[in-house]
Amino acid sequence: MSPFERLSQHGGRLCVARDAFPDAPRPWIDLSTGINPHAYRAPASTARERAQLPDPARLAQLERIAGEAFRVRDVRNIIATPGTELALRLLPSALGAKRCAVATPTYSSHADAWRRSGAGVDELPLTAIESSLPHDGVVIVNPNNPDGALLTRSQILELHDRRAAKGRWLVIDEAFIDVEPDQSICDVAGTARAPQLVALRSFGKFYGLAGVRLGFAIGAPAVIERIRDLIGEWPLSVDALAAGLAAYADLAWAHDMRTRLRSDAQRLDALLTQGGLSVIGGTTLFRLTRHGDAQRLLRHLLSAGILVRPFAHDATLLRFGLPGSGTAWRRLAKALKSS
Secondary structure, three states: OOHHHHHHHOOOOHHHHHHHOOOOOOOOEEOOOOOOOOOOOOOOOOHHHHOOOOOHHHHHHHHHHHHHHHOOOOHHHEEEEOOHHHHHHHHHHHHOOOEEEEEEOOOOHHHHHHHHOOOEEEEEEHHHOOOOOOOOEEEEEOOOOOOOOOOOHHHHHHHHHHHHOOOOEEEEEOOOHHHOHHHOOOOOEOOOOEOOEEEEEEOHHHHOOHHHOOEEEEOOHHHHHHHHHHHOOOOOOHHHHHHHHHHHHOHHHHHHHHHHHHHHHHHHHHHHHHOOOEEEEEEOOEEEEEOOOHHHHHHHHHHOOEEOEEOOOOOOEEEEEOOOOHHHHHHHHHHHHOO
């Protein structure tokens, strides 16, 4: 597999970039993900806590506090997992669906997870995702990655209601919904209002702590219990518990960060436009761009020690995350100007 193919699979593959461009300036600037560069200053667990198994009471407390942040009314509807990646890979077993439609292009792990479960998978454009689809499971990332396409709550609930009438599941991956919290459907997922609706939430992207490995699934109590049986005892580290407990209780930080991200995204749009790219989508955590010679520009940025995300399905696209420091902004501006 070529370096381009490996870089197009996922963001964050600095090891691939370093191997392909060993003479690039250091340190590398990784703009290939949608992870907030302004990380939450989460407390670390104590040495004593690390010497013991995680306390189940703290796990329950985290699920309650995160649930309150997501407006989940009943703790039976939410489970914390060691990252959303694991949660999405457990869903095929938890739901028992045998045929799934995934709205694409999007995060590739969804289709991969359902295929590995033995289910039939159809990858369809979002515009082709209709309530009449015969699939017993439908997956939509909202806002979508990489284009930022956003369905409203009312659109999602209308789709759910028509599918639920036939006992079919709707899975909404809200990995980037923290920047648009009013459109979240976590408050109704798995309730009497939306029993066939399952939501996924990510911690690491908005809070800038992807290495903590923390995520959540929200759905009907029976689905949540099946996931809990699959992940077993002590699913989270004590550091993940400490970080999540602090961050989800800090509502002021989340409010201020949304304002900061909007400002950063506007600044990045201006810089990319000046560099000859067309901004065609994204969220305030990443911007999707089009360029007539994107592959040449990608090689130029890599040679400057800047990693961005290419896409195998469309070679004219590049995704840029937010620079996290003045140095990173200046290096990106210089690289774009010299391209």
